Amino acid sequence: MKLTGEISKHNFIALLWHAGFLAFAKNFMDVDTVIPAMLVDAGGSAVQIGIMSAIMLGGSSFTQLIFAPFVSNHHFKKKFLLLGINSRILALFGMGILLFFPSLIKSSNLVWLIFILITIFSLGGAFANVSYTDILGKSVLKDSRKSFFSIKQVVTGVILLISALIAKKVLTAYDYPANYGYMFFIAFGSLFIASLGFWNLKEVIPSKLTVKGPKHFFHLIRTEIKQNPRLKYFLGFINTMGVSLTLLPFVILYAKEHQVFDSSDTGIFLLFKVVGSVVTGFILFLLAGKYKYRYLLYGSATLALLVSMLLLLQIEIPSLAIIFFIGGIMYTGYSISMNGVLLEVSGVKNRTLYTGIAGAGNILPAIFPLFSGWLIKHYGFQPFFIVFIVIILTSLFFIYKLNCRK
DSSP, X not given: OXXXXXXXXXXXXXXXXXXXXXXXXXXXXXXXXXXXXXXXXXXXXXXXXXXXXXXXXXIHHHTHHHHHHHHHTSSOOHHHHHHHHHHHHHHHHHHHHHHXXXXXXXXXXXXXXXXXXXXXXXXXXXXXXXXXXXXXXXXXXXXXXXXXHHHHHHHHHHHHHHHHHHHHHHHHHSOTTHHHHHHHHHHHHHXXXXXXXXXXXXXXXXXXXXXXXXXXXXXXXXXXHHHOHHHHHHHHHHHHGGGGGGHHHHHHHHHHHTTOOOHHHHHHXXXXXXXXXXXXXXXXXXXTTTOOHHHHHHHHHHHHHHHHHHHHTTOOOSOTHHHHHHHHHHHHHHHHHHHHHHHHHSOSXXXXXXXXXXXXXXXXXXXXXHHHHHHHHHHXXXXXXXXXXXXXXXXXXXXXXXXXXX
């Protein structure tokens, strides 16, 4: 069946429905503030923060390399998309139960059970993302993609702002761990409603890339890298710039160790991060069709360097909340450009393969938080920021070589 303008519009709305309610849920399960702050409140160490960041930010994306061969062998991907999001919904419900009724579990086992549920939540997201990228690419007309990425930021921006205010109130209205229990229950309900948008999608264009096994899959990867020179630079970019997404959880730990953090600050940090994200999304929406992805790539790298330099040099700033405001800008710019560039360097038939290959680009983001936790524990934050800066500087080379034309 051919993708018509009417079907494209239907899917556009369904995807925005999901994005809107996902935006509301995100602030109640935020990986940069809420979850690391929960671990800090529970007495979590730098190593545990590193494990959590590795699972949620790098490791889960790396598993796309494993999921992609399986998903690629099927013409239609919607059922896998639903399986992934439903596993995330159940994981959030489980975390809500654990934190709302902590007496049911021995305190020594609580943190590890939370880690297990975080792993299920993250792997479910990685599994769903393989299908999502393929479905998005073939369910919305090409001319509408950049508008979709931009308007999604604006539509969800208002919801993000409202949910950030509500999340801030929930965090301060109750004591630990009940406050986090309520947070995850709200996230569970919101993500369930968001999933209805996926149920309503019309996947009309079949796409299949036959993968006979792991050996064949890696052969396809080598072939694609040879035939598409930009692919290796794309992998280099997400392997280096992807590290920037692991920074903010360690800023939470940095704030605690420098005695400028308590539970009430979590909501403030979250709010500032959301404001930065919303402002950026609105500006990019107004500039839709005028900006090029490479400017977003360079901008994200520059902001990552700015944040790390401020912390490394211990430059006095009015509040650490400014760091999270910049982090919100950085995250939005990276997210829009990364998704756009992936669609640009891939084709219709190999998009699932490319999503899996992109998972290989998360080797360093998966390892870096684990290394960082060890480094901070033994040598402090200064060496951590230096290593971070070197990696981000390296990303500038790959951005230059990518030469994004759109």
